[in-house]
Amino acid sequence: MSDAAHQLNCLAGVRVLDLTQFEAGPTCTEVMAQLGADVVKVENPKGGEPGRILGAGPKPGADAYYFMVYNANKKSVTVNLKSPRGIELVKEMAAKADVFIENMAPGTIEKLGLGYDVLSKLNPRLIYAQVKGFGEGSPYERNLAFDMIAQAAGGNMAITGEYGGRPIRPGATLGDTGTGMLMCISILSAIIERQTTGKGRRLQVAMQDAQLNYTRGSFVNYARTGKPQERGRAGFGGPPPSDIFPCKPGGPNDWVYVFNSHNNPEHWRRTATIMGKPEWADDPEFLDRDKRVNHADEVNAMVTAWCQQHTKKEAMEILGKAGIPAGAVYDTGDLLAEPTFESRGIIQTQHHPNGDFRMPTFPVRFDGKPPQITRSPLLGEHTDEVFQSWLGLGASDVKGLKDEGVI
Amino acid sequence: MSDAAHQLNCLAGVRVLDLTQFEAGPTCTEVMAQLGADVVKVENPKGGEPGRILGAGPKPGADAYYFMVYNANKKSVTVNLKSPRGIELVKEMAAKADVFIENMAPGTIEKLGLGYDVLSKLNPRLIYAQVKGFGEGSPYERNLAFDMIAQAAGGNMAITGEYGGRPIRPGATLGDTGTGMLMCISILSAIIERQTTGKGRRLQVAMQDAQLNYTRGSFVNYARTGKPQERGRAGFGGPPPSDIFPCKPGGPNDWVYVFNSHNNPEHWRRTATIMGKPEWADDPEFLDRDKRVNHADEVNAMVTAWCQQHTKKEAMEILGKAGIPAGAVYDTGDLLAEPTFESRGIIQTQHHPNGDFRMPTFPVRFDGKPPQITRSPLLGEHTDEVFQSWLGLGASDVKGLKDEGVI
Incomplete structure (x- = not known):
């Protein structure tokens, strides 16, 4: 008991x-x-x-x-x-x-x-x-x-x-x-x-x-486009980052999901700053969510480079404390050990x-x-x-x- | 209304x-x-x-x-x-x-x-x-x-x-x-x-x-093996077939899931018979679920060959009527059209x-x-x-x- x-x-x-x-x-x-x-x-x-x-x-x-x-x-x-x-x-x-x-x-x-x-x-x-x-x-x-x-x-x-x-x-x-x-x-x-x-x-x-x-959320996309929702669109078409990124030491579940909400430009400012690109924080090309979609490769490269310097748990802790939505990919072993x-x-x-x-x-x-x-x-x-x-x-x-x- | x-x-x-x-x-x-x-x-x-x-x-x-x-x-x-x-x-x-x-x-x-x-x-x-x-x-x-x-x-x-x-x-x-x-x-x-x-x-x-x-089902695997459950094991290690198979005409969602239960050897007999391998239906090498795991490649090749002759809906209908668990991969468009x-x-x-x-x-x-x-x-x-x-x-x-x- x-x-x-x-x-x-x-x-x-x-x-x-x-x-x-x-x-x-x-x-x-x-x-x-x-x-x-x-x-x-x-x-x-x-x-x-x-x-x-x-x-x-x-x-x-x-x-x-x-x-x-x-x-x-x-x-x-x-x-x-x-x-x-x-x-x-x-x-x-x-x-x-x-x-x-x-x-x-x-x-x-x-x-x-x-x-x-x-x-x-x-x-x-x-x-x-x-x-x-x-x-x-x-x-x-x-x-x-x-x-x-x-x-x-x-x-x-x-x-x-x-x-x-x-x-x-x-x-x-x-x-x-x-x-x-x-x-x-x-x-x-x-x-x-x-x-x-x-x-x-x-x-x-x-x-x-x-x-x-x-x-039922996938019926939203059908209503918008008349086409079945596709799978595997990182962030389902939202602004980057919204994907899993590889972490140290590179095991099969050493990944962290990093997300910036559509609705909150602060997420982007915090992400750019903490990841060593403070000059992008207020650059309209990046801050504007619709424009940032055009810079997905640069954004994802920045996040990848940063994540590879951390374990998934470090990444989740640092990003979480900074007010950036982030989730380590926990497996059953990680969950049982927490x-x-x-x-x-x-x-x-x-x-x-x-x-x-x-x-x-x-x-x-x-x-x-x-x-x-x-x-x-x-x-x-x-x-x-x-x-x-x-x-x-x-x-x-x-x-x-x-x-x-x-x- | x-x-x-x-x-x-x-x-x-x-x-x-x-x-x-x-x-x-x-x-x-x-x-x-x-x-x-x-x-x-x-x-x-x-x-x-x-x-x-x-x-x-x-x-x-x-x-x-x-x-x-x-x-x-x-x-x-x-x-x-x-x-x-x-x-x-x-x-x-x-x-x-x-x-x-x-x-x-x-x-x-x-x-x-x-x-x-x-x-x-x-x-x-x-x-x-x-x-x-x-x-x-x-x-x-x-x-x-x-x-x-x-x-x-x-x-x-x-x-x-x-x-x-x-x-x-x-x-x-x-x-x-x-x-x-x-x-x-x-x-x-x-x-x-x-x-x-x-x-x-x-x-x-x-x-x-x-x-x-x-x-919580994934904690079962941890308890059995002491290791985190892996992803993408077709059928999670059960006997074949238990996977999706490609159908006509080959579009991104033209697949059908075909499954044989661990518990029901009839599923296998029906599958082998309908898919043109009646000689495998009662062959112990195939009928025995533990032995069939060793023939996964042959079984999957048989199912693939059969499925490619049918659309996903035909496959689901034919297999379903024969008492074989099968599910076409319906996308949102298919669901709205049904x-x-x-x-x-x-x-x-x-x-x-x-x-x-x-x-x-x-x-x-x-x-x-x-x-x-x-x-x-x-x-x-x-x-x-x-x-x-x-x-x-x-x-x-x-x-x-x-x-x-x-x-």
């Missing part, structure tokens, strides 16, 4: 019946769990959700880090969805839940008999949430999707890459995690609305559609019986501290507890269901 | 006092406005927030598309924050508000006399939200930040790019819009909590910190007196339809209405304040 974080109970009493897997759905419910909701993963008794074995974990054969990173703060129960009694159990839980959420392949949840029509009748207050790759009514509504498919088909890959180069898959999994965040916003809004209406909502989001919202992420609770250690894992938490501070990470559940760890507290089943009932292969 | 969307009132009655600018803060309040909150932008009477003039708009001299895309569905009032009476007016509004939000440079809001300590005393139910570049307690807490600075310093740029190439700025503005989404989640959670506690919250998020959460985005309400037209603008809305469907986009406000368009409804000021009071240069 870290002093830098605290247990948040903003969503105390909100029961989430979680049939999600991999990343997009689990991201939504992980945030809700970190903010205090009672999130119960429903998993296959034979191995659990597929994310549990995706890549290595702290121990051979144990839950993968992949699972740990997307399922902190949740509970796990096992239910065999191939058993009719198992499906009945899920329905009984849905009757007690505030939120039901799934991200299975198109049509699967309906085939299981757990579609919106069924569950909303059992519980009209239920908020029924679905994450799919493509939207209902899209030509691709039956297609399978993974993060990179959504990023390609949603417009994000086309705007990422070097100028003149091929499209690049962004490192952030915006197709998955980005979509999960939008569903989380929607569920919380539906909870707020329900306090007035008493009614649930059917919520659906497509990973492809979510990308359009995250990249002590204030831990002292501020942004990076926490997930203490797990299989081994510890240092990972980022939900980064918003509530009255000074972000939410505490608690560990991801072992498969079926909370089966007894949840069936008792949600459904009132006794220990012998639960044992019977286990013996029959229902849970 | 499109039939494909509807006005949502999930957040009806939630009053948001919005002192944000540019993109990170405005994203948060735009989502809230689209979901039905009463969002009132407080702007400088002389020109409004700086986003209004960032780049071109539909008409010379009118609001920029940049402003339109991040400020749909909101209201605007003008207040001169250099006038003591103007500051008093903001305080009076804060006393009536549910949410106060700002993303000014570090220390600015406190210097204005509108800090958390001041406003939370006036209104203990107020949810007070701040978006900054770097967190309190970070070595860079006083630094300026823009989207790309946060993406560099938050770990996102280091994992984006070609293998062996330099880091690349992702096209999506995750530093801004991504951060705004996390703040939106937090505000909604605080609203839910307040219904029990009766108390507001102080919420703070840093754009740098937000990047760590969006890229009619189902409009018929499903994902892309809507913002009808603005200065000219129309086709843009994506918040993409989650609530009972079948996403929220309706209404246009961004003209500067001060709602000054009379809001001062009357929030503060009970009459027309002559408002006129007096205008004459005195207060609003």
